Amino acid sequence: MKHLPSLVAILLLIALIASCSSNPYSKTNRVYKKQAKEYGKQLSKFPIEHSEKEATLNFGEYEVGTTNFNLRKPNYVVIHHTAQDSVAQTLKTFTLVRTQVSSHYVIGDNGEIYQMLNDYYRAWHGGSGQWGNNTDLNSSSIGIELDNNGSEVFSEAQIQSLMQLLKVLKEKYNIPAANFIGHSDIAPTRKVDPNRNFPWKQLAEEGYGLWYDDIPFVSVEDTLVTEKEIVKEVPILEEPTVENDSIFEVKEQKVVSPLDVSPEIALKIIGYDTSNMDAAIRAFKLHFIQTEVNANLTDSDLKILNNLYKKYLK
Numbered sequence: 001m002k003h004l005p006s007l008v009a010i011l012l013l014i015a016l017i018a019s020c021s022s023n024p025y026s027k028t029n030r031v032y033k034k035q036a037k038e039y040g041k042q043l044s045k046f047p048i049e050h051s052e053k054e055a056t057l058n059f060g061e062y063e064v065g066t067t068n069f070n071l072r073k074p075n076y077v078v079i080h081h082t083a084q085d086s087v088a089q090t091l092k093t094f095t096l097v098r099t100q101v102s103s104h105y106v107i108g109d110n111g112e113i114y115q116m117l118n119d120y121y122r123a124w125h126g127g128s129g130q131w132g133n134n135t136d137l138n139s140s141s142i143g144i145e146l147d148n149n150g151s152e153v154f155s156e157a158q159i160q161s162l163m164q165l166l167k168v169l170k171e172k173y174n175i176p177a178a179n180f181i182g183h184s185d186i187a188p189t190r191k192v193d194p195n196r197n198f199p200w201k202q203l204a205e206e207g208y209g210l211w212y213d214d215i216p217f218v219s220v221e222d223t224l225v226t227e228k229e230i231v232k233e234v235p236i237l238e239e240p241t242v243e244n245d246s247i248f249e250v251k252e253q254k255v256v257s258p259l260d261v262s263p264e265i266a267l268k269i270i271g272y273d274t275s276n277m278d279a280a281i282r283a284f285k286l287h288f289i290q291t292e293v294n295a296n297l298t299d300s301d302l303k304i305l306n307n308l309y310k311k312y313l314k
């Protein structure tokens with residue numbers, strides 16, 4: 001019996017070696033742990049360390065730490081497609097320091113989910129982009145990459161896993177429905193993921209993202225825009241007559257418009273960066289129209305936009 005402790009130690013060592021050899025990522029997992037430990041150490045420091053510039057601020061006499069706090073939590077989910085050929089390729093990409101890209105989750109087309117980063121950490125999946133006034137989506141979002149070569153259809157198993165994951169995240173962090181968005185939404189000039197096969201409507205039905213009503217209801221009051229048009233100018237020198245006793249004759253003309261604000265305003269309200277309108281319209285169509293993706297807004301697109309932007313005002 002006295003050999004028991006050493007036997008346990010040997011067994012543990014064997015188990016450790018076996019788990020290391022069965023996981024091709026054991027080396028980069030160690031890098032993760034080391035880095036996470038370092039951040040933990042930095043955050044737990046008190047008094048709070050200040051940079052040289054911060055130290056010149058007019059701080060009070062005492063160091064006072066509050067007793068009431070927790071961690072900041074994510075409030076957006078950004079969905080991507082990997083534009084790579086396999087999950088293995090993506091896992092590799094996200095564990096090579098030189099690529100400088102990552103995401104919290106990768107979902108294979110067989111439905112397998114790889115969580116590569118704690119939700120509370122900041123992954124590097126958004127790059128430069130904007131949604132509403134939020135210009136640092138990486139800081140406030142969870143990134144989910146779907147294995148997809150960029151044009152293929154998303155498998156049923158993959159979408160099912162995604163839905164289950166979104167349910168967990170939405171409940172855990174209380175993320176509003178409107179804050180489930182795509183990479184192309186936040187970076188319209190650079191990105192086209194997830195591709196036009198992505199089932200945004202199906203997601204919105206479950207509360208992940210917003211969608212327009214099936215048959216957009218557009219009331220007569222909503223669509224009639226009154227334009228005042230000067231149709232005739234009467235020379236001032238002319239003597240007013242019974243028929244013509246005013247300087248201007250104003251004719252009211254009814255113009256039917258499917259959208260009651262400008263497309264730019266509507267897209268802005270939804271969240272799009274409209275500094276490049278063609279790109280913003282393409283991104284809107286990739287997400288909400290899908291059958292046609294270009295920079296033209298048809299009558300039907302305008303009706304959808306009219307119905308949709310109001311949902312973002314609620």
Ligand SMILES: [Zn+2]
Pocket residue numbers: 079080081125183191193
């Ligand atoms: Zn992306």
